[in-house]
Amino acid sequence: MMLRRTLIYALLALFALYFALPLGFMLMNSLKSAAELREGAFLAWPRAPELSAWRAAWDALGGSFLNSLLLAVPVVTLSSLLAALNGFILCKLRFRGSEWVFIGLLVALFLPIKVYLLPLAISLAKLGLSKSLGVLIAIHVIYSLPLALFFRNHYLGFPDELLRAARMDGAGFWALFLRIVLPLSKPVFVVVVILQFTTIWNEYLFGLVFTEAESRPITAALAQLGATGEGGVRDYNVEMAAALLAALPTLAVYLIAGKHFTRGLVAGAVKG
Amino acid sequence: MTGLAVKNLSKGFGSLAVLKNVELEIAEGEFLILVGPSGCGKSTLLSLIAGLERPDAGEIHIGDRREEHLSPQERDIAMVFQSYALYPNMTVAQNLGFGLEMRKVPRAEREATVARVAEMLQLTPLLGRRPGQLSGGQRQRVAMGRALARQPKVFLFDEPLSNLDAKLRVEMRAEIKLLHQRLKTTAVYVTHDQVEAMTLGHKIAVMKDGEIQQFGTPDEIYQRPANLFVAGFMGAPAINILRARIVLEEGRPGLRLAQEGSRLHLPLSNGRLAAWAGREVLLGLRPEHIVNARGEAPPEGGLRFRAPVELVEPTGADTYVVASLDGQRLNCRVQPSCPVRAGEALWLDLLPHEPSLFDPSTGLRLG
Numbered sequence: 001m002m003l004r005r006t007l008i009y010a011l012l013a014l015f016a017l018y019f020a021l022p023l024g025f026m027l028m029n030s031l032k033s034a035a036e037l038r039e040g041a042f043l044a045w046p047r048a049p050e051l052s053a054w055r056a057a058w059d060a061l062g063g064s065f066l067n068s069l070l071l072a073v074p075v076v077t078l079s080s081l082l083a084a085l086n087g088f089i090l091c092k093l094r095f096r097g098s099e100w101v102f103i104g105l106l107v108a109l110f111l112p113i114k115v116y117l118l119p120l121a122i123s124l125a126k127l128g129l130s131k132s133l134g135v136l137i138a139i140h141v142i143y144s145l146p147l148a149l150f151f152r153n154h155y156l157g158f159p160d161e162l163l164r165a166a167r168m169d170g171a172g173f174w175a176l177f178l179r180i181v182l183p184l185s186k187p188v189f190v191v192v193v194i195l196q197f198t199t200i201w202n203e204y205l206f207g208l209v210f211t212e213a214e215s216r217p218i219t220a221a222l223a224q225l226g227a228t229g230e231g232g233v234r235d236y237n238v239e240m241a242a243a244l245l246a247a248l249p250t251l252a253v254y255l256i257a258g259k260h261f262t263r264g265l266v267a268g269a270v271k272g
Numbered sequence: 273m274t275g276l277a278v279k280n281l282s283k284g285f286g287s288l289a290v291l292k293n294v295e296l297e298i299a300e301g302e303f304l305i306l307v308g309p310s311g312c313g314k315s316t317l318l319s320l321i322a323g324l325e326r327p328d329a330g331e332i333h334i335g336d337r338r339e340e341h342l343s344p345q346e347r348d349i350a351m352v353f354q355s356y357a358l359y360p361n362m363t364v365a366q367n368l369g370f371g372l373e374m375r376k377v378p379r380a381e382r383e384a385t386v387a388r389v390a391e392m393l394q395l396t397p398l399l400g401r402r403p404g405q406l407s408g409g410q411r412q413r414v415a416m417g418r419a420l421a422r423q424p425k426v427f428l429f430d431e432p433l434s435n436l437d438a439k440l441r442v443e444m445r446a447e448i449k450l451l452h453q454r455l456k457t458t459a460v461y462v463t464h465d466q467v468e469a470m471t472l473g474h475k476i477a478v479m480k481d482g483e484i485q486q487f488g489t490p491d492e493i494y495q496r497p498a499n500l501f502v503a504g505f506m507g508a509p510a511i512n513i514l515r516a517r518i519v520l521e522e523g524r525p526g527l528r529l530a531q532e533g534s535r536l537h538l539p540l541s542n543g544r545l546a547a548w549a550g551r552e553v554l555l556g557l558r559p560e561h562i563v564n565a566r567g568e569a570p571p572e573g574g575l576r577f578r579a580p581v582e583l584v585e586p587t588g589a590d591t592y593v594v595a596s597l598d599g600q601r602l603n604c605r606v607q608p609s610c611p612v613r614a615g616e617a618l619w620l621d622l623l624p625h626e627p628s629l630f631d632p633s634t635g636l637r638l639g
Binding site for chain 2: 159161162164165166167168169170171172175179180183184
């Protein structure tokens with residue numbers, strides 16, 4: 001028994017090390033100076049750790065970091081609230097054709113987002129909308145509509161008597177949703193917010209296509225940073241710092257909300 | 273004044289008719305019980321009164337207002353649910369005050385009402401807790417309190433005690449009755465428990481298959497059941513149903529029960545039954561009308577007979593004896609002091625009363 005437990009932990013430690021290693025190297029090299037890297041000391045500890053690479057990375061990506069925040073925060077907020085609302089309606093206020101809407105959302109969930117790229121670009125051009133962060137936010141919110149399925153599934157286990165009680169108490173649709181349904185959706189909300197934030201923050205293609213240079217999200221800007229170095233001398237330390245900078249918010253979200261995440265994932269599975 | 277009236281109400285789901293032409297009327301302040309087996313439509317009727325469902329046809333009057341077209345919010349009704357349906361995200365105080373808040377009652381008044389209701393139901397120390405931290409009985413009280421706080425025209429109860437253990441159920445039943453005596457608000461109470469029905473109701477509607485089988489006072493329902501179903505549904509232990517024949521003796525109708533060899537004859541006071549002379553009927557006898565023989569002779573108008581005992585069930589206050597009468601089982605209530613053993617014969621007295629007789633083909637009450 002003891003032996004088996006030790007073995008399991010040893011194995012887990014090995015995997016943890018395996019997955020943490022690249023991150024570790026990135027962090028190490030981001031703290032080295034350009035001169036130190038040119039000597040080829042990739043695997044060594046930084047001799048004199050310094051933040052010049054981070055400063056350079058922030059100078060290059062700071063603006064796009066803010067762009068990404070300006071993009072992700074409204075998209076995540078709007079799309080999860082909208083998803084909760086739609087999920088509630090789909091699940092509890094069945095209307096004529098609601099099954100078809102459900103199937104439509106399901107299909108949309110499985111289609112790769114790249115399929116929409118060209119039609120979307122043409123539509124925007126025809127509508128006369130220029131590339132901007134606002135347009136990108138709208139696009140993401142619209143394409144996140146299938147998130148409603150998460151909430152719909154959660155609300156399947158939601159007792160109808162509770163809604164009936166609230167209606168008898170005089171609650172209209174919005175009071176029902178805002179005072180009863182939404183506060184009881186926390187576990188799914190955490191899951192959806194994490195998934196959605198990660199997706200939107202890491203999204204590259206739409207971010208590249210539907211924005212101008214000054215409104216680029218960080219993923220697109222990071223790719224450009226990598227591209228500019230090609231052919232010449234590459235500032236690996238700056239690139240490492242930049243990549244870490246781009247990954248930090250999602251890391252932070254997982255670290256902060258990770259516990260709720262696993263709890264939320266199983267929340268629908270076992271009725272508590 | 274009318275408290276609640278239901279006229280010709282019908283409701284179906286798909287091709288299934290759940291309620292068929294239901295008619296009910298109670299005066300203001302009366303306590304109406306809807307009782308019946310699962311699937312009889314009693315909960316659907318309650319939902320229609322609440323406005324949670326819309327009827328296919330018919331009218332619902334609350335007070336002097338016609339309300340079947342109104343939404344639940346527009347009706348002045350509060351409901352206690354079987355699952356209590358407390359808002360898990362709110363404290364007890366918020367649960368109690370939610371209905372008032374939704375109806376835009378000013379904060380000060382709301383708080384005063386919540387405090388008063390909490391006091392009435394002994395919930396004051398629990399006001400800051402959430403439903404998850406309460407016991408079943410406490411949750412039940414909060415559910416009641418939420419309805420009380422609203423001071424509605426009509427209270428609806430949907431099997432409110434069915435999730436409580438036996439002892440607590442009896443306590444809460446008494447409490448509901450006391451509250452109603454104090455508040456005198458019209459109430460409709462759905463249950464499948466016939467004891468709750470008998471103890472709480474001014475009026476009882478016994479339902480089956482979406483139809484009202486009988487609507488009357490508890491006494492009428494119990495003493496003069498309108499048909500075999502009502503007779504069998506109300507009363508525990510259940511009523512005995514025996515085959516018997518109506519005969520004419522000196523021009524007066526009587527009831528003949530065959531018993532191996534001898535024939536038992538029970539005079540009937542209802543002269544109209546003479547029309548049934550010579551025909552077989554079903555006789556309903558409540559266990560409390562068949563007791564162990566006391567004294568020299570059976571009471572005037574009663575009947576004494578001897579029957580073998582199959583089973584003895586002492587309950588403490590009473591002992592129930594299952595005797596056999598021509599192969600038909602007869603549940604009787606005897607004194608606990610009566611020496612009786614299974615397998616032995618026992619002298620029994622059928623007490624004089626107006627027996628319930630039913631038409632064997634329709635199941636309807638005769639006379």
